[in-house]
Amino acid sequence: MFWQKEIETLSRDKLSALQLERLGRTLARVYERVPFYRKAMDGNGFRPEDLRGLKDITALPFTTREDLRAGYPDGLLAVERTEAVRLHTSSGTTGKPKAIFFSRRDLDQAAELLARCLVMTGTGPGDVLQNMMTYGLFTGALMMHYAAEKVGILVIPSGPGNTERQLDLMRDFGTTVLHITPSYLLYLADYLARAGLDPARDLKLKRAYVGAEPYSEETRRKIESLYGIDIYNSYGLSEMNGPGVAFECAGKQGMHLWEDNFLMEVVDPETGRPRAEGEAGELILTTLNREAMPIIRYRTRDITSVISEPCACGRTHRRITRIAGRADDMFIVRGVNIFPQQVERVLMAVSGVAQNYQIILDSYDQMTVRVEIQREVFDGHVEHLIRLKNLIIDRLRSEIVVRPEVELVEPGSLPTFEGKGKRVIDRRTM
Secondary structure, eight states: OOSSHHHHTOOHHHHHHHHHHHHHHHHHHHHHHOHHHHHHHHHTTOOGGGOOSGGGGGGSOOBOHHHHHHTTTTTTOSSOGGGEEEEEEEOOTTSSOEEEEEEHHHHHHHHHHHHHHHHHTTOOTTOEEEEOSOOSSSHHHHHHHHHHHHHTOEEEOOOSOOHHHHHHHHHHHTOOEEEEOHHHHHHHHHHHHHTTOOHHHHOOOOEEEEOSSOOOHHHHHHHHHHHTSEEEEEEEEGGGTEEEEEEEOTTOSSEEEOTTTEEEEEEOTTTOOBOOTTOOEEEEEEESSOSSOOOOSEEEEEEEOEEOSOOTTOOOSOEEOOOOEETTTOEEETTEEEOHHHHHHHHTTSTTEEEEEEEEEOSSSOEEEEEEEOHHHHTSOHHHHHHHHHHHHHHHHHHHSSOOEEEEEOTTOSOOOSSSOOOEEEGGGO
């Protein structure tokens, strides 16, 4: 099923030609209208008319989150502020936030891209989408909302939290699709179990779009088994429209990145040099079709690789692999680089482990992993718990090299989240 078949199945040659045309227009636009980019190009001895091929983009410097914050509030605008109709900001916990402006055309295009995502996963008129993401300055909820309405889907803008009310809405209006964080979906599964409800019997859910925080393939499989529904991985970031930059098709073998709107590169996160085809590195994105605030060579800090092989669905836009981690999420213990998803991947594959866990960092030499255990296991024989603990320690050590401390705790004892989960408690920086 396609939303814009002529674009989604464009030949690679035509798609590259379209990218080059749009890149040329974008570079000319920012050179003329954005002093930050004019200075960057002049500093590298590059003018928009020097563009001959897509690889020429590497002659330009990266744009970083620090650049966006330095340009706050509107230093990177390529239109008059009166032409912008929407403002979103991303986290400002370490200083000023990043302000992202959208024109009316930008918003329509963002909704179009996400409409492609919905349709290619089987969602359409007749479905009921309960949008449990945070509305407001966060892009996720609003972009999904407008995309779903564009497709003709009934949207329930419930936002996060108030789980009892969420459940009432699901049952009263026959919700078939959720837009939700993985941590809240896990919390909801536990809530349903405690209420004696079976998702397959008592709800009409068919699929969920999960994003806004990292999660592992093992967590996806666990959620699918708990609910009996399809979970689709979504990739996006506020700087690039929010959700719908890349999305899984029904095959779930990587996320199609919409290359008519974004030029992607994968580079070594340390050196910035291009990675070989298929090799993991940091994803760099350039907007190709944005009017109000084009962004050139943006360092996403997300680690992935490109899948160039044709997809069985027929779409020609290349796929990226599941985000292996965000460079900023990585922590170091005993000199070893560790991503939280590595820990999650191990835990969610162990029988007897419940939905919740926490990573505690008290020093640079030791980490503690607290793991909730299923009730029947926790109340069982002590010998079984000791074996389970040792199994988790061995599997974690095999995955992350470092031997962690592991604490098995009873279900419901760790903090739960109705929005984004906080899995890592780093006391070294407190």
